Amino acid sequence: xxxxxxxxxxxxxxMPHDPESQPTGFSPLGIGRxxxxxxxxxxxxxxxxxxxxxxxxxxxxxxxxxxxxHEALHGFFHGFFTANVRASSEPMQLIWETNFVxxxxxxxxxxxxxxxxxxxxxxxELNRFKGLRGNWDAEGASPFARTTLxxxxxxxxxxTDLCRNSGIQTRPAIVxxxxxxxxxxxxxxxxxxxxxxRKKEVEAQRWQPFNSVRSVGYKSIRPNQVDSELSWLAx
Amino acid sequence: MQAPxxxxxxxxxxxxxxxxxxxxxxxxxxNSGAFSLRADPELSVAIExxxxxxxxxRFCALKIGQGLAKVRxxxxxxxxxDARPDKEPEWGDFADAHAVITGHAQxxxxxxxxxxxxxxxxxxxxxxxxxxxx
Numbered sequence: 001x002x003x004x005x006x007x008x009x010x011x012x013x014x015m016p017h018d019p020e021s022q023p024t025g026f027s028p029l030g031i032g033r034x035x036x037x038x039x040x041x042x043x044x045x046x047x048x049x050x051x052x053x054x055x056x057x058x059x060x061x062x063x064x065x066x067x068x069x070h071e072a073l074h075g076f077f078h079g080f081f082t083a084n085v086r087a088s089s090e091p092m093q094l095i096w097e098t099n100f101v102x103x104x105x106x107x108x109x110x111x112x113x114x115x116x117x118x119x120x121x122x123x124x125e126l127n128r129f130k131g132l133r134g135n136w137d138a139e140g141a142s143p144f145a146r147t148t149l150x151x152x153x154x155x156x157x158x159x160t161d162l163c164r165n166s167g168i169q170t171r172p173a174i175v176x177x178x179x180x181x182x183x184x185x186x187x188x189x190x191x192x193x194x195x196x197x198r199k200k201e202v203e204a205q206r207w208q209p210f211n212s213v214r215s216v217g218y219k220s221i222r223p224n225q226v227d228s229e230l231s232w233l234a235x
Numbered sequence: 236m237q238a239p240x241x242x243x244x245x246x247x248x249x250x251x252x253x254x255x256x257x258x259x260x261x262x263x264x265x266n267s268g269a270f271s272l273r274a275d276p277e278l279s280v281a282i283e284x285x286x287x288x289x290x291x292x293r294f295c296a297l298k299i300g301q302g303l304a305k306v307r308x309x310x311x312x313x314x315x316x317d318a319r320p321d322k323e324p325e326w327g328d329f330a331d332a333h334a335v336i337t338g339h340a341q342x343x344x345x346x347x348x349x350x351x352x353x354x355x356x357x358x359x360x361x362x363x364x365x366x367x368x369x
Binding site for chain 2: 136137138139140141142173175176177178179181183185192194196203205207211213214215218
């Protein structure tokens with residue numbers, strides 16, 4: 001069982017509607033770079049994940065506003081965020097400021113993953129890509145944008161979760177492509193999945209049977225939407 | 236003086252593709268990055284029959300540290316692509332051995348990746364000719 005910490009988030013002033021710069025903060029106990037990509041009011045029953053010193057933590061939250069307002073705004077309360085914060089055994093106090101949330105109760109559970117050599121080497125591999133300059137393959141390949149690397153890390157976290165929670169025995173190859181995208185190339189039995197990450201998009205392609213040439217599915221999704229693709233591969 | 240007759244690529248000919256270290260998985264197999272068609276309308280390759288075995292070391296020195304994979308021309312053409320000779324002066328003595336895979340410029344990413352994957356599978360079926368050294 002993970003350690004679970006519960007904290008109240010203080011009422012916050014209403015902010016101008018500006019999803020791009022939604023202010024979000026940590027107390028000094030867990031301060032660090034925090035990038036919110038969520039829409040205003042994402043906390044209702046959210047099961048969100050953040051990176052805690054590159055380790056996974058699970059954050060769930062409930063918005064403490066009127067029920068009617070809950071229901072009325074339900075469609076807004078979905079999203080995700082990622083963060084890098086300093087690892088600490090102390091409870092963290094999370095503060096959200098949005099247009100809608102005036103008070104929230106947040107539960108933070110620290111789930112420190114078992115040692116997974118592949119996960120660590122994959123993280124190292126992505127970090128290595130950050131240092132590759134143009135023409136890194138001697139054929140004019142593009143360097144990797146920060147947004148691409150951030151998205152790839154988000155996908156890697158989903159992949160790591162699947163590896164931990166399913167019986168899947170294989171691991172994906174992480175392939176840098178010459179156009180600046182990063183591919184997770186993953187075969188399992190008679191299936192294969194490509195997740196090609198570029199900026200904030202992921203192109204998902206499925207093959208089954210393995211020796212087929214034409215893909216049986218192709219779609220463009222966000223990094224936080226790869227679960228169904230991964231479930232298909234593991235199923 | 237008559238111009239040299241350009242090399243014809245037959246269905247049974249092999250083409251070689253340089254392999255950056257990132258194109259080979261930890262288990263030694265080639266990944267789809269080796270044949271990615273996303274970046275350029277032409278993919279640089281070499282014509283195996285124009286590289287004498289005794290010159291292979293010198294040829295590999297064109298891209299120090301990189302390895303080599305091979306696929307057959309008919310495997311390329313079966314995907315709707317083509318391979319044609321394309322002299323590359325930067326390759327020096329091996330200029331005439333340079334070729335390009337073409338035909339994908341207007342393709343969707345989906346189709347480009349299908350082809351890259353199929354070429355990866357073909358290369359793995361033949362086995363890596365020479366693994367990267369760094």
